[in-house]
Amino acid sequence: VQRLTIEDGKFRIITDEGETSARAVIISSGASPKLMNIEGEDKFIGKGISFCATCDGALYKDKVVAVIGGGDAAVEEALYLTKFASKVFIVHRRDKLRATKILQERAFNNPKIEFVWRHVPKKVLGEQVVEGLEVESRVDGSTKVLNVSGIFVYIGLIPNTDFIAIDGLGRDDKGFIITDAEMRTNISGLFAAGDVRSKLLRQVSTAVGDGANAAFAAEKYLHGEG
Structure with a gap:
């Protein structure tokens, strides 16, 4: 993914193979070591x-x-x-x-x-x-x-978020995306999971849990339940 924006109420995802749009997006781009x-x-x-x-x-x-x-x-x-x-x-x-x-x-x-x-x-x-x-x-x-x-x-991590071009997305002081317990960001329809999210522990096990929660919450959102 090269760029993620919002246009006409939908998310626009630009990749090196083309473009697509979506009503909901889960960001799970991880983090890179400093x-x-x-x-x-x-x-x-x-x-x-x-x-x-x-x-x-x-x-x-x-x-x-x-x-x-x-x-x-x-x-x-x-x-x-x-x-x-x-x-x-x-x-x-x-x-x-x-x-x-x-x-x-x-x-x-x-x-x-x-x-x-x-x-x-x-x-x-x-x-x-x-x-x-x-x-x-x-x-x-x-x-x-x-x-x-x-x-x-092991001197820290940098969230992989350079491709995100969405004004107002909540982030912590290190640039990690802030979510609630259901992986929802402050942008309706936008979720984040894994190491890119602001949290205490970054391990495979917590990322898997984040992903499951985000997928469930995104499905609820698409059905008008969240």
């Missing part, structure tokens, strides 16, 4: 830079990896990576984690995890694959290199 926006990142995505530890963690058996971030996702995935990696650096820009207390305790007590506090990624090093990560201190600007084979990035 990038580090540093030198070497584009070159090594899929060649040592990953956004999914459960997908790629087993590739780093007995290797050293770095996790970027300090929230629940970062710490949870770092803990998962300790099943395979010989060592896991957690690089965090602050001096304390944002993750829940129980995750923090598990990470602090895991001998395979080492924290790199008050540092941010600066440059990805390597020839064909990742061979290291240069990080910069937020305290004095000094740099150092972490000799890692993999970098897992």
Whole structure:
């Protein structure tokens, strides 16, 4: 989908294969991981830079990896990576984690995890694959290199909503679409489900539930019941 608008009381959906219209639309376009926006990142995505530890963690058996971030996702995935990696650096820009207390305790007590506090990624090093990560201190600007084979990035998500051209659509401060419990937005006939929606937990299980609720609510709407 390239563009979603409202014209003459109906939704107009423009795709790379043509156009169509609808009385109701469910937006389930998901979200994309935020990038580090540093030198070497584009070159090594899929060649040592990953956004999914459960997908790629087993590739780093007995290797050293770095996790970027300090929230629940970062710490949870770092803990998962300790099943395979010989060592896991957690690089965090602050001096304390944002993750829940129980995750923090598990990470602090895991001998395979080492924290790199008050540092941010600066440059990805390597020839064909990742061979290291240069990080910069937020305290004095000094740099150092972490000799890692993999970098897992968990610094947030960006909702995939660039194609939506509907004025007044309710969104939160990060751009995620606001809905009620039945996945209804503030625009009549427009629903949202999954990671694109403003919510606490973003997992496959919650997205599936959102989708079921949205489909049911959209059907009710089309039959004049919602």
